[in-house]
């Protein structure tokens with residue numbers, strides 16, 4: 001059972017501009033499709049509406065959209081009114097789910113401390129934008145990474161990283177073994 005976040009972030013923390021993405025990186029989009037396929041995806045209402053109509057709901061995945069608006073309807077998607085409700089509904093489908101943004105929803109997920117794994121694409125550029133990914137702090141360690149150079153289809157180089165929680169620094173006494181720090 002894991003709550004996973006997937007995001008592409010510039011080196012200055014920017015993830016969005018004018019209601020959309022500040023870049024066009026087709027191989028990162030493909031990475032997003034491949035990674036999330038078959039899993040429920042949880043989205044804020046603004047991010048959901050930023051997905052071109054012909055691509056939503058995202059196919060092959062249960063789409064869960066969070067809004068305060070009790071009258072909001074999104075054909076083919078489940079509409080809920082809190083992150084907690086979104087996670088409960090997503091888990092009915094598959095225990096391994098993805099939070100796919102945007103900024104507000106990421107911020108709430110980290111505030112609630114419910115994230116187990118982050119699929120982070122670091123876009124090697126500083127870009128202008130109006131939506132930022134929250135500061136991660138040092139609770140995370142990179143367990144996998146793969147570089148993708150800039151090329152004719154990709155204006156920026158980027159690196160796919162997988163981050164998991166670093167073991168928490170805690171002192172405990174195990175009745176079956178030595179005291180461990």
Ligand SMILES: NC(=O)c1ccc[n+]([C@@H]2O[C@H](COP(=O)([O-])OP(=O)(O)OC[C@H]3O[C@@H](n4cnc5c(N)ncnc54)[C@H](OP(=O)(O)O)[C@@H]3O)[C@@H](O)[C@H]2O)c1
Nearest residue numbers: 007008016019020044045046047067068101102103104105
């Ligand atoms: N680079 C990336 O990987 C990436 C990924 C995703 C998104 N983005 C970008 O991020 C931007 C969108 O992010 P955003 O922060 O503006 O918006 P968002 O997080 O996508 O959606 C915010 C909306 O979600 C609803 N919401 C949030 N918290 C809620 C709660 N606790 N209860 C009920 N509803 C709640 C509200 O909808 P209502 O207003 O309807 O009540 C709120 O206005 C876009 O530019 C998008 O392209 C980038």
